[in-house]
Amino acid sequence: MITVTILSLSFLTAVSCKIKKVKAPADAMRLLWYAHLVLLFFSVLCLLMMLGGYGFKGVHTERVFFSLYAGSGVILYGLTPQNASGKWVYLLCFFGFPFVLLFGVLLPPLRIFTIMAGVALLFDGNVHRYTIDDDYTLETRDMGILSRYPTYNLVVDKYGLFEKTTPDVVSKNYSLQALQTAQKSGDSVKISILAFDQHRMRFDTTIALQ
Known part of the structure; x- marks a missing residue:
């Protein structure tokens, strides 16, 4: 349940930040962006190694990197003002993922594929x-x-x-x-x-x- 836990906490944090209209200090935002980019690097590295059958030691290490990368993107969305910019659209992709799954579940032709994709991505x-x-x-x-x-x-x-x-x-x-x-x-x-x-x-x- 590592993946679901990280993403759920991140999503709830982002929603709370949006509702309360939290404005994070510039230094904190910059630090969070740096952490997000570092996690992006390790996520890409994990993906490339997985193609060759390799990975970091540990049962769920790759999933932790992927989850933290997506989770940090969700939190950044919650702290970023809404505007029509490439950065905002990039972050929206992380925040909108649960709604895409919900939309797929509600459509009978896509329901089984959405459930299988959701289990594969979220179930450890x-x-x-x-x-x-x-x-x-x-x-x-x-x-x-x-x-x-x-x-x-x-x-x-x-x-x-x-x-x-x-x-x-x-x-x-x-x-x-x-x-x-x-x-x-x-x-x-x-x-x-x-x-x-x-x-x-x-x-x-x-x-x-x-």
């Missing part, structure tokens, strides 16, 4: 990580209504601050109940999964470590 997912050793971790990720079954990803520690994710290392479509990992050698790991579909079942598989 249920993520669990199972340590294999100091460098390797098996990650299970469940995106709720977007995916019936969890995906299994291999996460590799890279360069101290980064990690590389290899998706779908286990291709089993079952609802996960429990999972255990046991490293067999320096280049492979045994994965034992207790799953539930129509009845409880257990299966073992071995994956190679890169």
Whole structure:
């Protein structure tokens, strides 16, 4: 719920600033703009790394950067006087996003697509990580209504601050109940999964470590 929490607080702050017609000091606005641009830089960096399967260490680090970037834009909109300028239109895109989702939900032809897009953008997912050793971790990720079954990803520690994710290392479509990992050698790991579909079942598989 990290994404929803950050964006909700930012939206409520912006609405409050608009209602009370808050005029922030020039230095505070300048500092907030600098923070927003720094978050834009890290958001673009995260997006570029994600295209190659890389990311900052942590389960939701990229989502935090994206959420803070959008949230700071929403707050800036609440503090910026309304005028027909490129800066105001840019900030309006952040503030108007919830209204776009609401408009899509109200239109039957767009309802299902709007709901799926909203869940994908706002829902952080249920993520669990199972340590294999100091460098390797098996990650299970469940995106709720977007995916019936969890995906299994291999996460590799890279360069101290980064990690590389290899998706779908286990291709089993079952609802996960429990999972255990046991490293067999320096280049492979045994994965034992207790799953539930129509009845409880257990299966073992071995994956190679890169």
